[in-house]
Amino acid sequence: MSDFLKRNPFKASGRGRSGFTLLELIIVCVLIGMLLVVSVPTMRNSLMDDPIRLAGRKLIGYVSGVREKAVREQQPYLLYFDLDENRLWSLPESDEKNGIKEAPDTGILQMPEDVNLRDLWSKSAGTTSRGIPELWISRQGYLDQSVIHLEDDDGEALSLLILPYIPAIEVHEGYYEAE
Helix, strand or coil: CCCHHHHHCCCCCCCCCCCCCCCHHHHHHHHHHHHHHHHHHHHHHHCCCCCCHHHHHHHHHHHHHHHHHHHHCCCEEEEEEEEEEEEEEEEEEHHHHHHCCCCCCCCEEECCEEEEEEEEEECEEECCCCCCCCEEEEECCCEEEEEEECCCCCCCCEEECCCCCCCCCEEEEEECCCC
């Protein structure tokens, strides 16, 4: 039996022993599980309950959807921002040429009551804080460099930077002024 212990890499004594025991692994897994149970609901609530971030995500989705629609249909679109009514909509450019500029019955993104479209900056038109400014989207999905500023009732601001040739929209905390 002593020959067996000499040849066996897993000796009965503690020397040469490596790795973790099953009990140690179970304890670590239980501790990680307890941390997740406590932290995940808090993180989820902070991400989902923040109205300005939720509005920002909706706005990003809407603008991205209109860009994709322009590419898919191979026709330019106009994105209208009604800063006074706190909503936006899109129409094909051909509709404006036919004299249609009013908001349609469907496809309008109404911002939440506690979040306002503060203003819209575009490289070609500058800053507009009243009325109904528009952004032209080409049939390739390109548009003028723009910044959409959102503000909630608590004064917290969120800026969405739209770059001409990049489909992703950058999100900036606070009031971001483009160069």
